[in-house]
Amino acid sequence: MTDIDILQSKDIPIIDFSLFETNQSLCAQQIKLACENLGFFYLKNHGFDEKDIEETKLYFDQPQEEKQKLKINEHYYGYIDIRQEVLDLETQKIGDHKESFNFSKFNDNDEPLAQDLPPLFHERKSLFSSFSKILQVLAIALEIPQSEGDKYWFESKHSYDLKSGDCLRVIHYPPTVTDNDQKDIRAGSHSDYGSLTVLFQKDIGGLEILPQNSTEWVPVPVISNHVVINIGDCLQFWTKGLFKSIKHRVVFRKDTRDLDRYSIAYFFHAGSDVILNSIPSKLIPQEDNNTKYITAGEHLQNKINVTYQKIY
């Protein structure tokens, strides 16, 4: 079965990212199809370094007082405690059974950070500059005209000189503490509100997705050396719904509910001012029947307000 066959099946597609070097247009074609169908796919041969997951265990093992020293700030960077975040406000009675730490954007040139970092992460350098390839491949897939930035269109919206909500999040899901795991959840059902998410999972599964027009949750098993990519709401807006931003959650699975789970997510979030004022002409939404179109920027801001109102 070729990769394209896989894309057409119900399974979550696996795309070989070494194609970016050898055949960019085929790579773009495969990624476009995956974004249109499910909005979730795996990348293999991605070149990202996954060793950081081990390091995050050391961070979460620290005493609570240590972690609380840098609790989440007004820019949403810092430590978020267990139960402090509620991803599914409609159905969750208690917050997510997870703790996490949000990093602001950083790079190899020691750019100033919008936050203080815990000592354990001081030596941390960006391993994520290669993410820009993913943004390039999306612009190629959408054929953004040369006059508007061509393959650099998305990347330029996330550049260092622009205000942006890009965020690296390390997450720890402790073992369950309740007998009835139906009521408790590691991460409630939600769609991501940024442009695109790169997710590293390791060893312990539990991530599930709800494909569009479906009522059945589909597991996203951990495949070693594969990262999971998913489209966020912003890209769904930018592409007028062509790319899908779908609901996902992390559940307590029977076989792993007594184990710790660690994951790392990199969320691309262009700043809302950038999103409001810049949609490539090819993607400008058509206003039909006087329906008011909510811009991606407005949507993003609303969703951030709702998610974080519990914290402040």
Ligand SMILES: O=C(O)CCC(=O)C(=O)O
């Ligand atoms: O930890 C995971 O596998 C998923 C996390 C997630 O969906 C999120 O933080 O938005």
Ligand SMILES: [Fe+2]
């Ligand atoms: Fe998510």
